[in-house]
Amino acid sequence: MRRITTAALTAATLLVVGGYYGVADALDIVPGPLTITGAGRPAAFPTAASLDGAAGATAAPYDSSAPMPDAGAVAGYASALAADPRVAGASTAVSVVDVTTGRQIAGVSSGTPLTPASTNKLLTAWAALRTLGADHTLSTRTVLSEAPGGTPTVTIIGSGDVLMAEDKGDPNAVIGRAGLGDLARSTAERLKAQGITSVAVALDDTLFPEDQKWSSDWEDGNQSFVAPIQPIMINVRAHESARSYPADPANDAVQAFSKHLQAAGITVSGVSRGRAVDGATDLASVSSAPLVDVLGVSLKASDNTMTEVEGRLVAAAAGKPTTFAGATEAVAAQLAADGISMEGVTLKDCSGLAKGNKIPARLLTDILLRAAGPDGGTAGRALIADLPVAALDGTLNDRLVSQAGAGTVRAKTGSLDQTASLAGTVVTANGRLLVFSVIIDGFPSGGLSSARAAMDEDFMVPLAGS
Incomplete structure (x- = not known):
């Protein structure tokens, strides 16, 4: 089980040390400066257990004085992605928010409801952590x-x-x-x-x-x-x-x-x-x-069955029917109770398999900003820590390898036949912590690999390198 000292739990747990990304998470891992090994992959993070008792003393807040990316440049990355022939005919939405200030850096169609694919799982994970608690066991x-x-x-x-x-x-x-x-x-x-x-x-x-x-x-x-x-x-x-x-x-x-x-x-x-x-x-x-560890499996692997079950457990705890409708209602109700706007949201399931799910990109960054920010608490630290790390593990294991963003992007992927999405945190090359979401919805059938490549090359690599 993941353990760490109380001092580390209450300290700022999203770190940038020397321009490299780390998360001193109360429930997961406490990486220091990353090195690049092998084919451009970040070295494995040390475990929380190996740093127990020391992390609280060594953890420092992420660098809030680091320069913020130029808003015009970030909007330009989004425009380049939308214009890329590899996503021709699709709707593209982007939301990028600075964690320190809560300021939106870029919002391109960020209020337009689109099919989120498996980034939908972020809604379920947050609701489960808030409703049941990170330590909840079955x-x-x-x-x-x-x-x-x-x-x-x-x-x-x-x-x-x-x-x-x-x-x-x-x-x-x-x-x-x-x-x-x-x-x-x-x-x-x-x-x-x-x-x-x-x-x-x-x-x-x-x-x-x-x-x-x-x-x-x-x-x-x-x-x-x-x-x-x-x-x-x-x-x-x-x-x-x-x-x-x-x-x-x-x-x-x-x-x-x-x-x-x-x-x-x-x-x-x-x-x-x-x-x-x-x-x-x-x-x-x-x-x-504990739930925090179970989510580490379901989010990194993007497991649909596990996520649907997690949604049912949220419904049971909320006294709602343990059905698809009851689960989505319970998830939405928890998000709303946490002050997260559900305007424009249609939920058909908890996992994101249904194309009928519709959410705006800004909802994903609203959740991530709450999780990564100073009010995220244990639920927030758990959610961020359980996300896949680019070029390292989970569904991001083969993404951004040998590119900007390797080891500095933690994000939930989303993939359907005509939808590609990504939402998480990134520490820029200058050391600024951001939350972001990207949804590309409606490209031609069979175009998923091309859409992912366009997303990474046009948007993620320049954003991480900014």
């Missing part, structure tokens, strides 16, 4: 109900953990922190202590409605980028590379649990689905990694 538990004269039933209750290990969990991991085998063995011990050696097993996955596993707003073909939305799964990340998700991940989880329960000496007479009865006796539980 407890998958078992309960026992006994029928007079009948076979007792052990019910496993899904709570939203979709990164579970099939057998033994790893207390030092994020993926696989909680293990179904561990849960089964602990359950078996409790059962044996009560003299019970034979049970029926039930799965309670009613946290999310059965008829809300898929969104009708997802275009044909996009379903291959997401698993059915259910509240318990064995490591959903294991299926992404093959783009082949289980048809019923929750059932796979309960079957694994039953197998391990039998291996632990408990006879299982059958497996079914059913809501846990009121008054059932608690048996055992296993817990996920």
Whole structure:
């Protein structure tokens, strides 16, 4: 788990040291001056653990006296991008804001609602951190109900953990922190202590409605980028590379649990689905990694399933239906409660898979400015720290390599067949900390790679080098 001293938590946690980018984050990493290694990639950041106890003393505020980029020049970068033949026919929106002053440096169509693709995940992540808290964990538990004269039933209750290990969990991991085998063995011990050696097993996955596993707003073909939305799964990340998700991940989880329960000496007479009865006796539980760590996986990998589940958990905490509509309503309500304008926003899902999502570029910079600024708090530091780093990791691993912005851009990517987007933070070559968002929406089908290249070459590289 990420740990750091209280002094570091309360200190300014976005740093520029000697013109290089660093984030002394209370929950993630505390990079010092970056060096370039290999093919123009920044060296791996030291971990927070290696600096624990010292970071608070060495952390200095980012350089608020560094020169701000020329507004006309930045607007020129945006104009060059919009005019690039590689994005012909598309709508291009840009928003760039200075973190120190909150001043908008450039805003080109920044109030125009466009399809955000996966930069939509920033809305969900912020709402989850603010609603649930960075330290929030998910407890998958078992309960026992006994029928007079009948076979007792052990019910496993899904709570939203979709990164579970099939057998033994790893207390030092994020993926696989909680293990179904561990849960089964602990359950078996409790059962044996009560003299019970034979049970029926039930799965309670009613946290999310059965008829809300898929969104009708997802275009044909996009379903291959997401698993059915259910509240318990064995490591959903294991299926992404093959783009082949289980048809019923929750059932796979309960079957694994039953197998391990039998291996632990408990006879299982059958497996079914059913809501846990009121008054059932608690048996055992296993817990996920904290939300801040889970978001570090879902944001860096741009995992659609995880993000949709995170949105459902926001809805549950807010007392709203755990449906697509309930989740987007809960996310929007949290943003509005935080004073972030939702004017012009249409949300069809939490992950950004639906083309029907429409948000203005300025909404993304509004969230990022709040997160990166002095009032961002733990939620803000967590959000910024969990973003991919250019030329280093996540979905930015292969972007801006050997170019300005390598290691100095932290941002969420967005990619659909006709949409490319990017939103995050950048420290300019002069040491100024900015937040930015770029959305290119409506280029010809098949033009995603060209649109990304145009975005990086026309806008991101000159902005980072300014």
